[in-house]
Amino acid sequence: MYFNGIYHLFYQYNPKGAVWGNIVWAHSVSKDLINWHALEAAIFPSKPFDQFGCWSGSATILPGNKPIILYTGIVDANNTQVQNFAVPANLSDPFLRHWIKPNSNPLIVADDFVNKTSFRDPTTAWMAPDGHWRITIGGRRKRRGMSFLYRSRDFFRWTKAKHPLHSMAATGNWECPDFFPVSTDGVTGLDTSVIGPKVKHVFKVSLDLTRYEYYTIGTYDLESDRYVPDKDMIDGWNGLRFDYGNFYASKSFFDPSKNRRILWGWANESDSTDKDVEKGWAGIQLIPRTVVLDPTGKQLLQWPIEELESLRRENMEMSNLELKQGEKVEIEQITAAQADVEVTFTFASLDKAEPFDEKWDRYDAEKICREKKSTVGGGLGPFGLATLASKKLEEFTPVFFRIFKDKDKHLVLMCSDASMSSIEEDKTKMVDGKDAYRPSFGGFVNVDLKDMKISLRSLIDNSVVESFAAGGKTVITSRVYPVMALYGDAHLYAFNNGTETIQIESFNAWNMDTPEHMNHELKD
């Protein structure tokens, strides 16, 4: 949340270990979303209504500029979930270090129609024109994902609506619902309560069952007090995602200082637990992204916050470089392990695009990326970047495109493939044959190719690669752990393994500095 010139981030944290457990609301503050200082935990178990855990929730800024937190408290060893509130102990402390949880908690407990161990993650509240606050809470009824709706006049007495804000059959438990408006101007961010003619709404859930999220764009129908996805939206496992890689439990907030909506996402570790215990930490928050409505109105666009550019240092530029089939070029003079790379690829023709196999599942991009890796030749593609690469490509994490011809249109597949990211042999296969530690993430990019070009931005940072295609239409985050391509031994290549020659129209890469303040404890 943003409060009086300072950004606050609260996150689920285990002060006692590098695995999930002993969860508290850790608290960090920043003036620029880049340099962070850690404070003491804001919320931790201390009362009967959260004795067994303080799980996720959201902050709302009430009129009069008063922050309030709603969060899920755990009340027994079976993880029964209730919803509590906390308020700052001292509003004149700019860092809002201390929070109090009055004994009027819990505010909301599960009724008989709610599964009390699947009842969590209250959202930021919004006020409807009738003057009542609303929040939505994630859960399920058997296999139907549910987003329960609660209303309140005073923010303390909440009544459950007879119907949920939204639900969907056969999706399993819904966690971390996020419900927010976006402007149809595609630029301005909106406060969570905004409603109007130039406004669409976005509804996102995190799926317990699959460990990924999906969103739809639609309308908040005030009469029925429901969220209604637009007709052509896919509402279910095959729906649009903020990120087709390692990205979960995301949450957006409105930043009034710059009128933007910012999205935070969590990426867990993709290595084995013994590595996490050894290194003493696990899990990262990805670079915050602004979120706006795409001009087509059919999806969102994300882009790293502009403040990130303050970490850019030495720049390396090039243009009009040709990559024939099988060619690769090394991007030297760049700290390849820690870089911000923007590149635009162009091509003369779509004719060589390979046909899209009718038998493929259009909604399983990951499977296609797994079968058609960057080393498998093609027509128009595969081309892209080989990140975190060892000199002879024993290790590399390619981020690349492969374009298919599908009847009368073209499909652009983006892959971020971790399968060759490390030569370390702790790689083992899961029961279903997939290597969950080194997945071949993929997502389609819904972009018009009439200009015969496609852009890619990759933020490369040692064990994470966040990649944005076509200005943020499709985003994929990967966690990788090379043992050779480390620090000064990491290399960056651009490559093309398709028969169609690719031109690098423009290429811009920056060394990325580390922030001055990296979440160390704030010293008074």
Add this chain to the structure above:
Amino acid sequence: MKIGISFAVAVLAAAMMVENSAARGRRKDEQLIETTCTNTPDYELCIKVIREDPSCATAPLQDLALIVVAEIKRKTEEIIVGIEKLQKTGPEEMQPALTKCRSYYNAVMVGNIPVAEQTTWGNPKFAENAMADTKNEAVMCEKAFGKIPTPSPFTKENKYIADVAAVARGIIRNLL
């Protein structure tokens, strides 16, 4: 005499009814265990581990999973004792593998098991990940011995833990 026979028949009938309904109750619990174990990679192992705990008769699905997690915990404690013993008395060439295995199973003890114990109820995806990783740690321990001349002294134990972890994962998946 007629009354006596009727009474005997009534008592017999009542006794049979009681036995039938108890049997029906037992069948329902057995059904849960059987269905649950069918959804795991090793049905026989699953049944064996669960049935060793008498509380399994009335246990809900979450507690069946926790029975299996408890077995993994016991076996992990045992193998750690075995590893530590060999670290003190075993041959030099075994030490690198032993060091790795110690680290892998330490992660299982301090990381995966507590996570599974705490999240099987109410947040099972973390428990599922923990069990999937436990299997991998066991497999990696066995692989560590593959790289040295001396054979693994823990092949049976590593395989058992890996297999039981896979069973636990299968059970927990039903909770998602």
